[in-house]
Amino acid sequence: DGGITQSPKYLFRKEGQNVTLSCEQNLNHDAMYWYRQDPGQGLRLIYYSQIVNDFQKGDIAEGYSVSREKKESFPLTVTSAQKNPTAFYLCASSGRGSNQPQHFGDGTRLSIL
Amino acid sequence: DAKTTQPNSMESNEEEPVHLPCNHSTISGTDYIHWYRQLPSQGPEYVIHGLTSNVNNRMASLAIAEDRKSSTLILHRATLRDAAVYYCILSGGSNYKLTFGKGTLLTVNP
Numbered sequence: 001d002g003g004i005t006q007s008p009k010y011l012f013r014k015e016g017q018n019v020t021l022s023c024e025q026n027l028n029h030d031a032m033y034w035y036r037q038d039p040g041q042g043l044r045l046i047y048y049s050q051i052v053n054d055f056q057k058g059d060i061a062e063g064y065s066v067s068r069e070k071k072e073s074f075p076l077t078v079t080s081a082q083k084n085p086t087a088f089y090l091c092a093s094s095g096r097g098s099n100q101p102q103h104f105g106d107g108t109r110l111s112i113l
Numbered sequence: 114d115a116k117t118t119q120p121n122s123m124e125s126n127e128e129e130p131v132h133l134p135c136n137h138s139t140i141s142g143t144d145y146i147h148w149y150r151q152l153p154s155q156g157p158e159y160v161i162h163g164l165t166s167n168v169n170n171r172m173a174s175l176a177i178a179e180d181r182k183s184s185t186l187i188l189h190r191a192t193l194r195d196a197a198v199y200y201c202i203l204s205g206g207s208n209y210k211l212t213f214g215k216g217t218l219l220t221v222n223p
Contacts, residue, residue, distance in 0.1 A: 033211075042214050045210060045211070045212070048210065059212075090157070092157075098209050099162065102157075102159065102211060103159065
């Protein structure tokens, strides 16, 4: 089945460590996105990529980094510079154009030990 | 980014219709109106979107005001599985960005 796969579902990080969240899609979508969601809040955009080898900062990019070397993959690294990384992280993809719906993965829940 | 305003919560009974309102008075001519819903601990799910005309799909209907400053998501017969947070979002321009607010928490009573 076509879709978006995020792994792992749960992730624990020690203080000062970088950690990478995986996001893979087989929908042949050009655009991919990373969002962060805190309890009781809506989603906030971290980074997005409209095409391979290109990406832009979203509203809360500080402390995060991404790469887009392949169309189907858009990994997110949470660096030690992110002071409050505990959150629910969601990856999405879409076709090109503002009328294209975004398809979301099931999320990764990151916690600090 | 153009903003939307939704009620924090709404309640409905099972098998009754539900009308979820959204105000977007600063919408631009090229903004699409999108609706997503999210169940606890899951990613959002696309429901429906439109530009000017009313839209129907298997999940819901979208009624857009003539001046486009408001819209209503209509669930024709609510089920317990429809209990979720519903987000109304505007998307336009060339960057495909979606800005999620807090949405409306829909409770469906059996």
